[in-house]
Amino acid sequence: MKRGLFIAFEGVEGVGKSTQASLLAERVRAELQREVVLTREPGGTALAEKLRQIVLSGADGPIDDRTEALIMAAARASHVSQLIFPSLKDGRFVICDRFAGSYLAYQGFGRGLELDVLKIVTHFSSYAIDPDMTFLLQLDPAAAMARKGTSRDRIEIETDEFFARVAKGYEELSFSDSWVTLDASLSVEQLHEEIFAHVLRVIQNFGEK
DSSP states (O other): OOSOOEEEEEOSTTSSHHHHHHHHHHHHHHHSOOOEEEEESSOSSHHHHHHHHHHHHOTTSOOOHHHHHHHHHHHHHHHIIIIIHHHHHTTOEEEEESOHHHIIIIIIIITOOOHHHHHHHHHHHTTTOOOSEEEEEEOOHHHHHHTTOSOOOTTTTSOHHHHHHHHHHHHHHTTSTTEEEEETTSOHHHHHHHHHHHHHHHHHHTTOO
């Protein structure tokens, strides 16, 4: 591999993306002896984290759908240029809790914005970088949201219909060859083992020992 491996986790709120991303990062460091950058979207840089707070808190007033989409894109541009691209170039693994898949699922299918436009925007904001593999953790949106409890951010308080559209969007996006759909109702340990097995196969395909 001339660069590091880029892995993203996707899914609706409450499916366990953050948990599985952390577990994978720990195991890659321990068993494969590789440097790992564990990050998230929106976020990952000081600027992107500030933009994340603006979008998720709603503390600065109402945010219309297009403004939300552009803030998310700006956060990704900062994230990719300052953290993801340099890390991959240096041969590190990058494990990201959400990436462009969330952008299309939430802002496209969820908000109803034009997918063709969003694809151009995300191609531009991501510097044309795509994950080598994306894990879609799939669970019924209502069951997934029940895991979140009552403390929810601006997007997590959206309607059941919104999350049903997001889940449908993820289903359509998952037909890509680089996406792996897994059952998020499995135990944390079972799900982790499946994820790590897929990662090992991808590494072997890259010719890595």
